[in-house]
Amino acid sequence: MxxxxxxxxxxxxxxxxxxxxxxMGIATVAVYSEPDRDSLPVRLADEAVCVGPxxxxxxxxxxxxxxxAARSTGADAIHPGYGFLSENAEFAERCAEAGIRFVGPKPxxxxxxxxxxxxxDIARAAGVPLVPGSAxxxxxxxxxxxxxxxxxxxxxxxxxxxxxxxxxxxxxxxKDLVGAAEAARREAQAAFGNPAVFVEKFVERPRHVxxxxxxxxxxxxxxxxxxxxxxxxxxxxxxxxxxSPVVSPEMRERMGTAALDLVHKVGYTxxxxxxxxxxxxxxxxxxxMNTRIQVEHPISEAVTGVDLVQWQLRIANGExxxxxxEDLTPRGHAIECRIYAEDPANGFLPSPGRVxxxxxxxxxxxxxxxxxxxxxQVTPDYDPILSKIVVHAEDRERAIAKMRAVLAETVVFGxxxxxxxxxxxxxxxxxxxxxxxxxxxxxxxxxxxxxxxDELPDAVWIAAALDRVLRGGESGSAAAGEGASGELPxxxxxxxxxxxxxx
Amino acid sequence: MPEFELSIRGVTRRVRxxxxxxxxxxxxxxxxxxxxxxxxxxxxxxxMLFDERSVDARVARDGDxxxxxxxxxxxxxxxxxxxxxxxxxxxxxxxxxxxTPMPGKVVAxxxxxxxxxxxxxxxxxxxxxxxxxxxxAPFDGKVAAVxxxxxxxxxxxxxxxxxxxxxx
Numbered sequence: 001m002x003x004x005x006x007x008x009x010x011x012x013x014x015x016x017x018x019x020x021x022x023x024m025g026i027a028t029v030a031v032y033s034e035p036d037r038d039s040l041p042v043r044l045a046d047e048a049v050c051v052g053p054x055x056x057x058x059x060x061x062x063x064x065x066x067x068x069a070a071r072s073t074g075a076d077a078i079h080p081g082y083g084f085l086s087e088n089a090e091f092a093e094r095c096a097e098a099g100i101r102f103v104g105p106k107p108x109x110x111x112x113x114x115x116x117x118x119x120x121d122i123a124r125a126a127g128v129p130l131v132p133g134s135a136x137x138x139x140x141x142x143x144x145x146x147x148x149x150x151x152x153x154x155x156x157x158x159x160x161x162x163x164x165x166x167x168x169x170x171x172x173x174x175k176d177l178v179g180a181a182e183a184a185r186r187e188a189q190a191a192f193g194n195p196a197v198f199v200e201k202f203v204e205r206p207r208h209v210x211x212x213x214x215x216x217x218x219x220x221x222x223x224x225x226x227x228x229x230x231x232x233x234x235x236x237x238x239x240x241x242x243x244s245p246v247v248s249p250e251m252r253e254r255m256g257t258a259a260l261d262l263v264h265k266v267g268y269t270x271x272x273x274x275x276x277x278x279x280x281x282x283x284x285x286x287x288x289m290n291t292r293i294q295v296e297h298p299i300s301e302a303v304t305g306v307d308l309v310q311w312q313l314r315i316a317n318g319e320x321x322x323x324x325x326e327d328l329t330p331r332g333h334a335i336e337c338r339i340y341a342e343d344p345a346n347g348f349l350p351s352p353g354r355v356x357x358x359x360x361x362x363x364x365x366x367x368x369x370x371x372x373x374x375x376x377q378v379t380p381d382y383d384p385i386l387s388k389i390v391v392h393a394e395d396r397e398r399a400i401a402k403m404r405a406v407l408a409e410t411v412v413f414g415x416x417x418x419x420x421x422x423x424x425x426x427x428x429x430x431x432x433x434x435x436x437x438x439x440x441x442x443x444x445x446x447x448x449x450x451x452x453x454d455e456l457p458d459a460v461w462i463a464a465a466l467d468r469v470l471r472g473g474e475s476g477s478a479a480a481g482e483g484a485s486g487e488l489p490x491x492x493x494x495x496x497x498x499x500x501x502x503x
Numbered sequence: 504m505p506e507f508e509l510s511i512r513g514v515t516r517r518v519r520x521x522x523x524x525x526x527x528x529x530x531x532x533x534x535x536x537x538x539x540x541x542x543x544x545x546x547x548x549x550x551m552l553f554d555e556r557s558v559d560a561r562v563a564r565d566g567d568x569x570x571x572x573x574x575x576x577x578x579x580x581x582x583x584x585x586x587x588x589x590x591x592x593x594x595x596x597x598x599x600x601x602x603t604p605m606p607g608k609v610v611a612x613x614x615x616x617x618x619x620x621x622x623x624x625x626x627x628x629x630x631x632x633x634x635x636x637x638x639x640a641p642f643d644g645k646v647a648a649v650x651x652x653x654x655x656x657x658x659x660x661x662x663x664x665x666x667x668x669x670x671x
Contacts, residue, residue, distance in 0.1 A: 359561055407575060461509060461518055462518065465507050466520065
């Protein structure tokens with residue numbers, strides 16, 4: 001039995017895991033870096049151990065320090081969350097050697113799924129569809145042409161050595177094939193000293209759809225349907241929903257079955273996610289498997305009623321899955337919005353600083369997975385996710401309306417956030433119609449700004465002025481007699497300036 | 504009667520507030536005047552009733568920055584007069600809160616709570632990089648509070664003293 005879990009993470013996911021442990025009666029240990037001393041996970045955990053200074057390499061990624069913390073506190077399991085050490089097979093091995101349960105799959109499975117080529121080979125062997133492409137590298141222009149026609153246009157020709165877009169070409173018409181192949185070979189030769197190229201199907205305006213799975217150590221596995229994660233900026237998801245607007249029950253079953261085929265093939269255990277590209281005609285192709293809990297797991301929890309983090313812990317404890325596939329039909333519609341400290345009007349650049357005040361509205365079907373508090377210092381050292389807002393409603397239209405209402409009430413002062421941006425995404429006709437592809441933000445929101453000051457309601461200006469009057473004693477006798485609340489000094493006014501960990 | 508120049512997203516507007524009875528205020532925004540019934544409902548909330556509407560505004564401040572959110576519009580509010588004062592090395596602010604324009608050390612405190620001061624009187628002297636900055640009274644009034652001592656280290660934006668205007 002797991003009695004004490006060390007959470008090797010920070011921020012909202014650490015809070016999420018600590019709460020799951022608390023509900024299950026499991027004692028908890030938080031690890032933290034120096035600037036995170038005041039963070040919610042430290043405050044929520046039963047014990048907390050500092051594992052180093054701000055840089056992740058010297059704290060949250062230090063395997064030795066984290067294992068030392070586990071030993072010194074007597075933790076018998078480690079939950080890695082997402083990011084950091086969550087997909088580090090060596091860490092999972094070191095946990096096993098130390099006699100500490102790693103909440104996740106076996107190290108060898110993590111390793112296989114972490115290598116793109118090996119993961120693709122396993123997927124192919126499991127009969128999971130892959131983006132059609134040449135079996136190996138091709139060097140001859142004629143062979144490239146032949147292969148492209150076999151696969152079907154449009155195709156992507158890319159250097160087999162490379163990366164970074166060099167030697168990469170999309171070909172849509174047969175007449176362009178030979179020229180493009182020659183050019184790709186030349187570029188590949190110049191950039192990588194190797195002219196060999198791959199040819200694969202070019203999936204135009206794809207969607208990113210992933211299947212959540214849960215598997216125990218007794219050979220049982222279920223899937224929890226899909227998550228549509230196509231709304232991305234800088235190739236990172238920012239808004240997810242389930243069900244996907246394009247996945248029918250029949251398609252869900254086919255995708256779920258494919259994901260479970262892979263799970264059984266590799267002997268996967270714990271919670272995991274199989275990512276697919278979905279093209280315009282509904283064909284889906286395996287991308288990769290994520291061997292951890294995902295940021296966007298709450299939307300699957302909302303529509304299935306399953307607590308994925310608790311199941312991770314129960315599976316690590318050796319429990320058998322009691323969930324039955326036929327009971328896991330999604331109910332209603334869920335949307336997640338990620339609230340990062342970043343500026344959507346400035347290329348989504350991180351916006352570190354101190355959160356002066358935060359307000360997260362509540363209500364039916366509203367969930368905040370959050371590490372926000374008024375006073376939080378957002379440091380530039382980590383992924384700047386502050387919280388995730390998750391709504392659940394009867395259908396997609398109502399979920400969109402609910403999310404917009406929640407965003408309009410949510411307040412984060414002190415750092416930039418995409419709250420208003422997401423509010424506008426949710427109102428965009430293409431989003432409303434379900435036309436969500438991975439290029440959505442580039443296509444529809446590229447030049448987004450929060451709007452000029454002339455578009456602001458007068459109430460903003462009036463409130464700004466009254467804030468000074470109601471606070472400052474400049475209003476004369478009327479305000480002075482108007483209840484004590486107006487005279488309350490803010491803690492920040494009386495405490496003077498302080499910084500958490502400095503800058 | 505308090506009048507403020509407020510800047511939001513590069514636009515500056517003048518807002519005049521005249522206090523009436525029972526938490527009512529005559530608020531003049533440019534050339535439009537409306538009556539607002541307003542009360543603070545929490546440290547970070549102001550409830551306003553005006554034009555037959557109820558508006559729940561969220562507010563906060565952090566050093567020189569002030570924030571307002573209404574109906575999903577979150578704005579940072581700056582005060583042009585104040586930044587002009589800070590640029591001149593004064594550090595005096597429109598609401599009587601005296602803030603430091605730079606990190607440094609308090610080398611002299613010239614006043615005590617309760618003292619009457621005239622606009623321009625030196626209240627506190629802060630030294631940084633071997634330069635002294637006089638922090639002066641922004642208007643005639645009384646020193647409401649002194650928040651620093653000689654020799655104390657101060658950071659950018661610290662409130663070192665507060666001046667309350669003389670009641671007219």
